Amino acid sequence: MQAVSAQESELSASERREALKEVFVQARGCVRCPELAATRKTVVFGAGNANADLMFVGEAPGASEDEQGVPFVGRAGKLLGTLLEEIGLERADVFIANVLKCRPPGNRDPQPIEIENCQEYLLRQVELIQPTVICTLGNFSTKLLRGDPTGITRLHGQPEVLTLGRRAVRLYPIFHPAAALYTPRMLETLREDFTRLPELLALGAPEQPESTEAPEAEELGAPPEVEMTGAGSKAVSAPEEGQVAEIDQLGLF
Secondary structure (H helix, E strand, O other): OOOOOHHHHOOOHHHHHHHHHHHHHHHHOOOOOHHHHHHOOOOOOOEEOOOOOEEEEEOOOOHHHHHHOOOOOOHHHHHHHHHHHHOOOOHHHOEEEEOOOOOOHHHOOOOHHHHHHHHHHHHHHHHHHOOOEEEEEOHHHHHHHHOOOOOHHHHOOOOEEEEEOOEEEEEEEEOOHHHHOOOHHHHHHHHHHHOOHHHHHHOOOOOOOOOOOOOOHHHOOOOOOOOOOOOOOOOOOOOOOOOOOOOOOOOEO
């Protein structure tokens, strides 16, 4: 049986969504990476089911994601949706996020300092969403969450139990859908790895580490006072300054 702290177990799904909204507001005003803060159009926080058993973590927003504030909305996102349908799921069943919440200029690779600056937001998402399985898409998310430089080519399709922050999860690295768009052989491998996801979900959550503290949104350092711009999920219009976006605007169900 899953072991969780008494305080953490008292948080209902709605309370965790409220805490996630607070993290979103902090991320929306983040200026830890001056170049990204200056060039982004929106902060792409994540979208999907805030109580999901399955969470996907990609690399960073691209141009379409930066425009719409939603992760995986381009061709790679369409492929991800197709692969989910093939195993009996849809985007509304899962939560999708990225290592970086802001688009790197020119879609360049995330820089180490940017990954370091942004990882707190991702770890808070994991703690509050409480997924059973985290599916890392490609090298950047796999290396970050494993804390190891081993690449996705060697690791794909090999699940393992890891503790991220206060949460133990089943980590499952697979190729990024974008890499499979132009390589039929890689698409075949990606599709094969995807078919194992229902089996991993059926195992349930791994035993959780002992904890004496419930997760609190305030643990993330408050960002400097800046004008809040952009929103982080589907069907979002930018809220008025000082307002917290409604939960449906965040794409959290």
